[in-house]
Amino acid sequence: MLDAASPAVSGSGGITQEFPVAHISGEGYTAGEKADLTRLLTEVYHKPQFQSLTQPERETFLLTLAGNPPLTQEKVSNALDLVGSMKDLSPAERKGALQGLMSAHCDPAYARALKKLVDDPAFRALPAAVKTAVLSQAGNYPDPRTVGNLQRLIRKDWFTSESLPDMQRSLKTIARFSHNPHGDRGIIDHTLDRLLSPASPFKLEWENLKGPGTLYGEADNNVLTLNKNLVNAGNDKMVENYRSNHLSLNTVAHEVNHLVNHDEVHDTFAYFNSEYRAWVVGFRAEHGRLPTNAEAMGRIRDQFDPKLAYGPTTQGALDHPAEAQKLFDFVKSVTGLDVNADNVRDVVNNSDPNRDWKTLSVWEAPTGAGNLDNH
Numbered sequence: 146m147l148d149a150a151s152p153a154v155s156g157s158g159g160i161t162q163e164f165p166v167a168h169i170s171g172e173g174y175t176a177g178e179k180a181d182l183t184r185l186l187t188e189v190y191h192k193p194q195f196q197s198l199t200q201p202e203r204e205t206f207l208l209t210l211a212g213n214p215p216l217t218q219e220k221v222s223n224a225l226d227l228v229g230s231m232k233d234l235s236p237a238e239r240k241g242a243l244q245g246l247m248s249a250h251c252d253p254a255y256a257r258a259l260k261k262l263v264d265d266p267a268f269r270a271l272p273a274a275v276k277t278a279v280l281s282q283a284g285n286y287p288d289p290r291t292v293g294n295l296q297r298l299i300r301k302d303w304f305t306s307e308s309l310p311d312m313q314r315s316l317k318t319i320a321r322f323s324h325n326p327h328g329d330r331g332i333i334d335h336t337l338d339r340l341l342s343p344a345s346p347f348k349l350e351w352e353n354l355k356g357p358g359t360l361y362g363e364a365d366n367n368v369l370t371l372n373k374n375l376v377n378a379g380n381d382k383m384v385e386n387y388r389s390n391h392l393s394l395n396t397v398a399h400e401v402n403h404l405v406n407h408d409e410v411h412d413t414f415a416y417f418n419s420e421y422r423a424w425v426v427g428f429r430a431e432h433g434r435l436p437t438n439a440e441a442m443g444r445i446r447d448q449f450d451p452k453l454a455y456g457p458t459t460q461g462a463l464d465h466p467a468e469a470q471k472l473f474d475f476v477k478s479v480t481g482l483d484v485n486a487d488n489v490r491d492v493v494n495n496s497d498p499n500r501d502w503k504t505l506s507v508w509e510a511p512t513g514a515g516n517l518d519n520h
Contacts (some may be wrong), residue, residue, distance in 0.1 A: 182216050189221060194228040199236075205243050213251040223256035230263045237277050245284030258289035262296045271299060274309055281380035282316040286324035294323040297341040303348035310378035311351045317383045318376060321393045322430075328394060329429040335519040336398045336430065339405060340369070347404055351376075358453050361392045364400040364408075371396065391431075398519060399427030406515045412461025414471035420448055420455055422513025438479045439498040441510035445479065449493050463489070481505040 186207060189195050198206060210216055210224060224246060231239050242259060249255035262268055262283065268276065279299060283292050298304050298319050307315060323337060340347050351373040354360040362371045375388045383389055400423070408419040424444045428436050436444075448455040462468040463486070473484040476492055480502050484492050498506035 209247045223253040227260045241280030249287035254289040258292035282320040285382040286320040291323040313378045332430045361396040364403040394431040395427035398430035399423045402426040435509040439506040
């Protein structure tokens with residue numbers, strides 16, 4: 146254990162004051178690094194930013210610095226700069242900022258991004274409850290890129306006009322989508338640029354969406370609408386289950402892809418393609434790779450399903466010979482099987498990828514035509 150109280154300082158009236166944390170673990174530090182740790186923490190103690198903190202905040206701050214070796218001057222400087230910007234925040238807001246710094250393991254880039262957010266006049270103008278909500282998600286999904294996207298979000302008029310529960314849904318959805326370490330980074334960043342850039346005509350709304358099957362979202366007239374029943378409000382992390390994962394990691398990119406491509410509903414192969422292509426974009430945003438043919442067939446089945454919203458338009462395309470042939474050719478490109486009007490539904494619903502498709506089942510599926518990355 147490293148005794149962090151050993152360098153005592155003299156307070157007013159000659160009373161000796163010690164560091165607010167009696168013992169800080171030196172685990173992860175070499176003998177030389179422990180000496181540097183003591184020196185840096187001593188410097189921190191005398192800084193006015195540190196002295197402005199309450200006793201519990203000081204303890205949290207010191208433990209955050211010491212608990213993420215090696216402690217460097219860059220970490221100390223950026224963390225103190227952040228604390229300096231926190232002086233006018235409420236106790237709840239300060240707690241959220243310090244917890245974010247701890248969750249980010251005192252990453253200097255995160256501290257810089259959070260300071261930039263906290264200093265932003267758009268943040269300062271938010272009601273107290275919204276500030277707390279913003280800082281909560283910055284801590285729940287702690288990386289500098291996510292913090293930057295939250296800063297862009299709070300500048301959007303459509304965000305500031307939302308109710309507090311919908312603001313909380315928007316914050317955690319944007320944060321979780323931005324923070325996905327497994328997704329296609331290009332698609333994620335392009336999607337966020339499309340939605341959050343200052344000149345973007347797109348906006349996000351939350352509604353109680355109902356339809357055949359689970360309706361995750363829809364897009365029309367520059368509006369991305371998401372199902373508020375699938376994402377919990379509040380300042381905690383998003384409750385993770387299949388539906389919330391799909392909405393936050395996949396649907397956002399899927400529906401923005403419809404807006405980018407100006408897709409419209411018609412009884413045509415072009416519309417079938419637009420739904421399939423947007424699905425591929427969402428899949429890549431979530432998983433960071435193209436789907437296999439076998440995985441794509443699950444989507445194709447949905448688009449043929451008469452009980453789902455896609456079914457009627459697919460049937461409408463099948464009723465027109467020229468459009469139907471495009472569908473047959475597309476299904477053949479996935480399965481390798483000859484497809485016609487007599488067997489298309491049997492191939493879609495009943496063919497076995499492992500038995501009937503030879504090696505095609507594990508090949509990368511077609512992407513569909515159009516804008517494939519939301520650039």
